[in-house]
Amino acid sequence: MKIAIIGAGGNVGQRLVSEALSRGHEVTAIGPNAAKLESLGEVAAKPGTLGEPDALSAALAGHDVVVSTVRFVNYDVGQLLAAVRGSGVGRLAVVGGAGSLTSPAGGLVADGPAFPEAAKPEAAAGRKVLDALREEDGIDWTFLSPSAVFTAGERTGEFRLGKDELLVDAGGESRISFEDYAVAFLDEIEDGKHSRERFTVGY
Numbered sequence: 634m635k636i637a638i639i640g641a642g643g644n645v646g647q648r649l650v651s652e653a654l655s656r657g658h659e660v661t662a663i664g665p666n667a668a669k670l671e672s673l674g675e676v677a678a679k680p681g682t683l684g685e686p687d688a689l690s691a692a693l694a695g696h697d698v699v700v701s702t703v704r705f706v707n708y709d710v711g712q713l714l715a716a717v718r719g720s721g722v723g724r725l726a727v728v729g730g731a732g733s734l735t736s737p738a739g740g741l742v743a744d745g746p747a748f749p750e751a752a753k754p755e756a757a758a759g760r761k762v763l764d765a766l767r768e769e770d771g772i773d774w775t776f777l778s779p780s781a782v783f784t785a786g787e788r789t790g791e792f793r794l795g796k797d798e799l800l801v802d803a804g805g806e807s808r809i810s811f812e813d814y815a816v817a818f819l820d821e822i823e824d825g826k827h828s829r830e831r832f833t834v835g836y
Contacts, residue, residue: 636822637661637693637722639683640702641676642669644785645728648815649700650676652788656819663692683708683716690719698724698822705730705758710765717772725766726822729778731807732756733763734799734833742781742799763831775827777818779809780835786810792817792834800835809835 636653640646641662650673653660661677662670670678679692683703693699699722701713717725732743733756742748743756766774780800792813793800801807817834821827 634698634822635659635661635696636698636700637663637696638700638702639663639681639689640704641673642666643702645811645814646702647673648811649702649728649818650674652812652815652819653822656823658819661692661696663689683712686712686716686719689716693717693720693722696720696722698722698726700726700728700818700822702728704755705762706755710762713762714765714769714772723773725772725774726818727762727766727774727776728818729763729776729831729833730756730759731778731781731783731799731833733760733831734778735797736799737801766829766831773828775821775825775829776831777814777821777827778831778833779814780807780833782806782808783814784808784810786812788812788816790816792836795833795835797831797833800833802836807835 636658641650642664654674663679663681667678667680681689681692699717734742736742799807
């Protein structure tokens with residue numbers, strides 16, 4: 634498949650590029666720093682940002698799927714949707730956040746007492762993106778939310794999938810590595826089991 638990854642130079646973006654390349658996909662890495670993108674491996678590196686949707690559309694054209702890993706506070710969802718529509722690509726996969734998941738205790742994770750204050754703007758922006766996608770009928774979208782603790786780690790290939798509720802393990806922890814998140818994300822790109830849905834991944 635031909636996969637365009639916006640924000641490919643970030644922590645999650647780099648893991649998605651690596652996982653996609655390991656599976657034999659063709660990857661176009663898109664971001665503001667072309668030199669950084671070229672260090673990611675056998676990718677087609679193209680400069681581009683969501684702030685310039687017309688130019689970005691040209692970079693996205695011809696791909697099977699567009700992936701956005703960009704932090705929600707750094708763009709307006711209208712820019713992302715305009716860029717994808719303008720490209721003619723019919724499929725969009727978005728790296729989501731945990732804040733918009735429901736907590737096992739009830740309510741949204743972002744509204745819980747333990748949710749960091751500094752993370753609330755990003756969580757609120759993520760909810761707006763998810764709401765907009767749920768109203769979108771012209772693009773086949775997917776939104777994958779990680780677990781509460783989302784950090785660098787190991788690629789084990791062992792994890793659980795859920796829908797809209799935060800996954801918590803037997804020890805009461807909710808976590809997933811960037812590497813295993815990338816496995817679940819590429820599985821979805823290949824299998825397409827969550828069309829026009831949000832889902833989540835965790836241990």
